[in-house]
Amino acid sequence: MSAAKTSIFLTGATGYIGGAVLQKLLQHPNASTFDITVLVRNAEKAKILESKFGVKVVVGTHQELDKLESLAENADVVFHCADADDLPAAKAILRGMKKRHAKVGDLPILIHTSGTGELTDDARGMYATDTIYSDLDVEQIKSIPPTAFHRNVDLAIIEADEQGYVRAHIILPSTIYGIAEGPLFEAGVSNPHSIQIPLIIKGSLDRKRAGIVGLGKAIWPDVYIHDVAELYIVLFDSIMNNPEKTGHGWEGFYFGENGEHSWYQISRAVGEAMVELGLTDDPEPTPFSTDELIKYFGTEWLGNHNGTNSRCRADRGRSIGWKPRYTTEDMLKSIKPEMIVLKKKLESKA
Structure with missing residues (x-):
């Protein structure tokens, strides 16, 4: 008998980060053992993803919370690469993962996309700060005010991890740059430009x-698009291969900077x-x-x-083998x- 496949649900497949992450998952050495499902709005892009890339596609929006919840419930791993500030969508995903944990008894994995905008001040270009965050400094991470950009969603995810029904990891990219390249971008499925x-x-x-x-x-800080996408894969591999050595919850913040x-x-x-x-x-x-x-x-x-x-060091990602170039x-x-x-x-x- 063949081993069961790892079911993966990914949001943001037509976006800049999500497209780059999906592309790396499709090129992963273990890609044949993945069962990948994505949620996209565009029916034409859905057809290309299914026919050309063999990805399962559900057509819908992140406002359809029941769809998000159901898709998350059926996944071993969720890569949430869409809007970092959509709290209802994040909560729907968490509800689905909670249902899965209650029904199946496993501990589903969440890799959520936030951003180093969480560390910002109101300098308006007039000064540099000396404050530099390390993602290995848990007390420093905890000190970020709840009113910070992206923080309300991150705190909801941390709470879910603390309640024990999900292993949550949060990647915080910085200024991402570069025109994304590769099959998904060439096919017109994913957006090749940053913001x-x-x-x-x-x-x-x-x-x-x-x-x-x-x-x-x-x-x-800054990070190249395909370098930060590689951080998602390094983290995913670390979770799958060395779960006890891979930080989650408050020890699961991973800055993306080089x-x-x-x-x-x-x-x-x-x-x-x-x-x-x-x-x-x-x-x-x-x-x-x-x-x-x-x-x-x-x-x-x-x-x-x-x-x-917004100053930080990606110490945690480097500690698990991430090597941005x-x-x-x-x-x-x-x-x-x-x-x-x-x-x-x-x-x-x-």
């Missing part, structure tokens, strides 16, 4: 000058790329006005988010090629 840097690029292109929040002095940058460095690189492409004559960024923050980022608060500090220097080099692609896309829509 933070592309928004700064698009805003800068529109105003014909690189933009910045304040003086750009605040500092964030270096850090100031916001000025990003905006200056945007400015230099614009000069090289003949789009402006001065590489030096100028501050976004309040109106521009709203125009380019949706709200003034979200705009100012690009002037916050790409650095802050690679991040800065990625800005010009991303600008070229985004500019073409904007022109094709115009």
Whole structure:
């Protein structure tokens, strides 16, 4: 008799992170032992996922909480790679996992996506902080205020772990960069672009000058898209092979970082790329006005988010064997090629 397959439910398959994680699961050495199900809105993408990639697909939205609950209940492992701030969706997934634990008696595994936005302050680009978080420092992680960005969802997940019906792990990516590549992205299933840097690029292109929040002095970590996707796989493998040595709950926070940058460095690189492409004559960024923050980022608060500090070290992920390869220097080099692609896309829509 063949061994039972590991049933995996993944959210966010058509997104940037979720697509990169799903792609790595499909390329995993043990992929033949996985039974992967995803939830997507788009029926056309669902067909491609099923026919070309052999993934089971349920068409629906994260507002259909009964579907989320049922899909989570039927999974050994849940990769939640969609909206980090959707508390109802997270609670539905946890309800499903609780039902599974009560019915089957096993301990289902959750790998949830949060973000280092949880560590931010209100610097507005005016200063750098000396506070650096380590994901191995549990007391420091516990000290993050409950009002912090993403924190309400993370706390609900930690509570579920403490209640003993799920083994919860939370990955907190930082500034993710790079145009994602590979079969899922080439097939048009998953979004190849991040959010933070592309928004700064698009805003800068529109105003014909690189933009910045304040003086750009605040500092964030950064991580390459396929490096952070590999963190999910390293964590998953560690959970499957060495569960007692793999931290969960309060010991289950895993930062995704491989270096850090100031916001000025990003905006200056945007400015230099614009000069090289003949789009402006001065590489030096100028501050976004309040109106521009709203125009380019949706709200003034979200705009100012690009002037916050968020400093951390991915010590826990490295302790279980994660070895990110790409650095802050690679991040800065990625800005010009991303600008070229985004500019073409904007022109094709115009």
